[in-house]
Amino acid sequence: MIWALAQFGILFAHWIILTRAVSAGARHAAVCRFGTGDSPANVVVNDSPGLGLSTGQVNVSQAWPCSGATSGVTQVTVSVSGAPCQSFNIWFVGSLGSICLSASSTEQVE
Amino acid sequence: MRSLWTRLKDPRAQVGAFMLAAIVGLFGITGLGVDFGVGFNTERRAQAAADAAARAGAEMLPDSSATNANTAASTLAGMNYSATLYNQTSCPSITAQGTTFSGTLQGSPASCFYSICSNSSGFDTISVVAQRDQPGIFSKMVFSGKKRATASACPVRSHKSSPLVVGLGQACGGSACFHGNPPVSNDTTYQVCDSINGGTQCGGGSAKNFMVVDLNAVGGSSSPTADGCLPGPPVDSCWSSMEGLLTSQPLVSAFDKLPRVPTRIAGTGSKQVQYTKVNFALATSQPMPIAIGNPGGGGGCQGGGSGNTFKLQGAGCPQVVGFGLFQLVSFQCVDAATGNNAGCSGSHPVVKSITGHWVQRTEQVNSCLPGAASDPACRFFGTKTIALVG
Numbered sequence: 454m455i456w457a458l459a460q461f462g463i464l465f466a467h468w469i470i471l472t473r474a475v476s477a478g479a480r481h482a483a484v485c486r487f488g489t490g491d492s493p494a495n496v497v498v499n500d501s502p503g504l505g506l507s508t509g510q511v512n513v514s515q516a517w518p519c520s521g522a523t524s525g526v527t528q529v530t531v532s533v534s535g536a537p538c539q540s541f542n543i544w545f546v547g548s549l550g551s552i553c554l555s556a557s558s559t560e561q562v563e
Numbered sequence: 564m565r566s567l568w569t570r571l572k573d574p575r576a577q578v579g580a581f582m583l584a585a586i587v588g589l590f591g592i593t594g595l596g597v598d599f600g601v602g603f604n605t606e607r608r609a610q611a612a613a614d615a616a617a618r619a620g621a622e623m624l625p626d627s628s629a630t631n632a633n634t635a636a637s638t639l640a641g642m643n644y645s646a647t648l649y650n651q652t653s654c655p656s657i658t659a660q661g662t663t664f665s666g667t668l669q670g671s672p673a674s675c676f677y678s679i680c681s682n683s684s685g686f687d688t689i690s691v692v693a694q695r696d697q698p699g700i701f702s703k704m705v706f707s708g709k710k711r712a713t714a715s716a717c718p719v720r721s722h723k724s725s726p727l728v729v730g731l732g733q734a735c736g737g738s739a740c741f742h743g744n745p746p747v748s749n750d751t752t753y754q755v756c757d758s759i760n761g762g763t764q765c766g767g768g769s770a771k772n773f774m775v776v777d778l779n780a781v782g783g784s785s786s787p788t789a790d791g792c793l794p795g796p797p798v799d800s801c802w803s804s805m806e807g808l809l810t811s812q813p814l815v816s817a818f819d820k821l822p823r824v825p826t827r828i829a830g831t832g833s834k835q836v837q838y839t840k841v842n843f844a845l846a847t848s849q850p851m852p853i854a855i856g857n858p859g860g861g862g863g864c865q866g867g868g869s870g871n872t873f874k875l876q877g878a879g880c881p882q883v884v885g886f887g888l889f890q891l892v893s894f895q896c897v898d899a900a901t902g903n904n905a906g907c908s909g910s911h912p913v914v915k916s917i918t919g920h921w922v923q924r925t926e927q928v929n930s931c932l933p934g935a936a937s938d939p940a941c942r943f944f945g946t947k948t949i950a951l952v953g
Contacts, residue, residue, distance in 0.1 A: 561622055563622055
């Protein structure tokens with residue numbers, strides 16, 4: 454039970470970090486028309502330390518920078534799917550499988 | 564048959580009772596933990612949906628209608644979470660004036676917690692509360708309540724603001740003239756033409772080096788222009804021709820960071836002025852974007868113009884021919900209604916003079932983009948601030 458609580462806690466912490474990072478990436482992507490500084494994918498990776506994400510695992514629905522014609526008329530979605538994954542192992546049982554986290558956030562392009 | 568008390572004296576029975584209690588306790592705590600996690604998840608997602616909805620709704624204000632803000636907020640809420648947005652009849656954090664939009668968000672029941680309203684002219688505030696019932700999975704075995712996650716966000720969008728225009732070819736007096744390359748690096752004091760005393764300081768022999776230009780038709784023009792998209796030949800709706808400049812130069816971030824507040828009116832009669840208060844105090848830490856123009860040029864205030872230069876409606880009808888970044892060092896203020904020196908903390912402070920140096924400038928930006936009038940990006944010329952305040 455203690456092991457399960459610890460594993461759940463770790464997974465929960467990772468989920469909070471991931472969702473916050475994705476939200477930050479989406480808010481950053483909302484100003485893609487200006488397109489300066491880090492890309493939204495980099496923002497997600499930088500805001501999720503310890504999760505081992507790479508920019509290739511972050512999907513952003515708009516280019517960076519994006520066209521000026523997108524402002525106010527469309528949305529941008531930043532998502533991470535299937536990563537990071539956490540394995541559940543018991544030393545005397547072995548692997549019980551793994552759970553992969555996903556998160557998504559959508560903002561209106563400004 | 565042995566009594567219960569007799570049975571409990573048996574060590575095996577005692578162990579069994581303790582085991583039963585422990586199992587019930589563990590499952591109960593585990594269930595509550597899971598329910599708490601699910602509830603926390605619901606609340607976070609509802610908060611994200613409310614924030615995104617409020618930002619999207621505010622983006623539509625005050626240019627567009629409250630209905631469009633309604634649509635945008637609903638769309639973003641649905642895309643982030645299937646939380647239901649409700650209608651509420653009052654603004655929780657501002658004093659609403661005028662008409663308050665009282666529609667319901669798309670697909671939402673006609674009950675509480677949603678509003679688009681204003682504390683000025685036009686709709687400039689939207690408050691969104693997203694709710695979602697989250698029934699407990701384990702806790703409902705103990706009690707039959709539902710967890711309701713509520714999230715609120717209230718962005719306030721400022722109105723369009725006025726850029727400062729520094730004049731070209733005016734009687735600007737020596738070093739204050741804005742001519743020559745490269746940009747001036749030493750500090751210079753410029754007088755701000757502020758329309759005080761009926762605007763007499765804004766034209767003729769008393770023309771100053773700066774002019775406050777209001778893109779919302781302040782200063783005598785009768786037809787408000789649409790957020791920087793200007794009417795009339797030869798450069799119909801040409802603010803968007805600045806698009807390339809505004810999106811590729813540091814002007815963008817500078818414009819975005821420059822703090823401003825809605826246009827105000829001060830004074831009475833011939834001394835009445837309408838002005839946009841610029842918080843220069845907060846602008847000293849970074850270069851200010853300033854439009855470079857020709858105050859009074861172009862002949863007349865309603866149309867016309869010459870060449871490919873810009874023509875603004877408003878006092879003096881300056882032609883804007885470029886933009887620059889001005890590193891503000893210091894400034895002096897007067898009262899907008901009286902013209903008296905009242906400091907920058909007076910009742911109607913406007914800036915009388917600014918001192919600093921240019922760090923970048925671009926002049927003679929002439930080209931208009933065909934069909935750019937419909938480019939929604941042109942409305943971003945004005946500064947705006949969308950802040951989540953709830």
